[in-house]
């Protein structure tokens with residue numbers, strides 16, 4: 001893989017794959033550098049597994065078969081995004097973490113790679129909200145929930161955005177007792193109110209929605225088999241409610257993955 005590139009794309013998720021394909025289409029010599037699996041969140045921990053799980057749950061599929069369908073769908077999509085497939089499309093692929101060493105070079109595992117231009121498509125990662133005790137109690141994210149071996153009896157979804165609503169719907173249909181906790185007064189707070197209304201209706205029972213409440217504390221339980229969330233209301237008149245859960249999904253916050261791209265050097 002000698003020489004220099006017209007374009008180095010950093011990040012092999014949906015955005016990076018699209019940028020790399022556009023570069024090739026424009027006649028550029030393109031290198032795609034990705035630390036994570038090619039396909040990124042959409043293929044492995046986002047769109048593909050969540051839509052597959054929702055669809056399987058809607059058909060009444062039992063949990064083990066639904067999870068098998070998820071694994072099958074992910075593998076089928078991933079097979080279309082391998083370095084070999086991309087090479088045939090004119091995209092060179094290098095696995096590793098890229099770090100900028102100058103405006104025209106990145107270093108990947110000690111190899112310095114020059115290019116005329118770069119696309120940063122490093123995506124985001126789930127980040128836990130600042131709830132005391134949360135890290136000690138443990139939680140699930142979209143990166144771990146599709147690897148569950150057993151259906152959780154109860155599930156708290158922290159955040160009523162699109163991903164939270166999708167997972168809530170899927171696991172409620174599969175048989176979990178699901179509670180969505182959203183600090184805003186409606187689900188999908190960034191969407192049109194009409195969209196919120198439709199999603200709230202579709203999700204409906206059996207998923208419980210606790211809106212207008214912010215999670216303030218999570219405590220380690222006395223029992224080793226259950227966690228607890230204490231969600232305080234903004235209304236001081238109401239007493240905080242305690243919800244007990246075996247597993248807890250944390251989906252509300254995301255962190256961009258750009259912080260480590262240029263240590264010691266500023267663009």
Ligand SMILES: Cc1cc2nc3c(=O)[nH]c(=O)nc-3n(C[C@H](O)[C@H](O)[C@H](O)COP(=O)(O)OP(=O)(O)OC[C@H]3O[C@@H](n4cnc5c(N)ncnc54)[C@H](O)[C@@H]3O)c2cc1C
Nearest residue numbers: 011013014015034035036040041042046047097098122123
């Ligand atoms: C449950 C769920 C369902 C979703 N459903 C949908 C949906 O139906 N439709 C939709 O449009 N979106 C959906 N999304 C959102 C979608 O998954 C993301 O918006 C999309 O995958 C982000 O793609 P990306 O390329 O920006 O980032 P990512 O897919 O996160 O890819 C970034 C890649 O960059 C790599 N990387 C990071 N830093 C470096 C570095 N320094 N050097 C090299 N590589 C690096 C990472 O390892 C990673 O592989 C869903 C999300 C979730 C959680």
